[in-house]
Amino acid sequence: MVAANLSTQRVPWVPQRQDIIWIDCNPQAGREMRDIHPFLVLSPRIFNDKTSLIIGLPMTTATYNVDNPFAIAVGRVGRKEQKISYVLCHQPKSFDWRVRKARPHPLKKLANTSFEEVCACLNQIIQLA
Template sequence: MVAPSKRARRDAWAPDRQQVIWIDCNPQAGREMKDTHPFLVLSPRNFNTRTSLVIGLPMTTAEYNADNPFAVAVGLAKGRGKPGKTSYVLCHQPKSFDWRIRGAKAHPLGALPDALFTDVCERLNQIIRLA
């Protein structure tokens, strides 16, 4: 049996649309998020694989987002010391990151259910009016 090449191992996993991943947001500036956070992927796997970029929305458990009309509550947080807190997708902060360089990894939440993902996309569309 032949061992997979470095490229094959590197390309074995790639984030896909609707998945939640861990992404390191550093360096940050101003009011941007810093450190490692969950991130909802909006871009499709073929784009993410080909470009090494991922487009999506950061997530947080900051409670003040309960009143934010552009934050969607997506359930209870999982992993990294925040279990039991509500997790919010911040629809007003679309970002792109080089997911390979930033060492993105799959998040325990997996992928958002279709209904929640649709809600997130509809709120983002209120801001940027793509469709």
């Protein structure tokens, strides 16, 4: 009986690297994003779980990003308009995902090739590798 109870217990959701989640960016200041937006998680699950923080990049469908060299187009989203979604590599952020009540985005996870492109663009800015 105990074994059956253990197998039916759910593991709590924790964002992991490459996940796309919803996050509330408020409060914001200056030119930072505000309100609830998709967010690409860069930090690994173990870090996110232990610290309640995530490190990542905001996403948007704002069309003015078509000419932004630090905005990587990662596909089309939306049911009607099919807008292009951009990852903003020039705006790395850290959020307390638990306090901000983050939740999974319907897109779930960024494709490997797009994630590699985002990481390469971010590396041009911060030159870690």
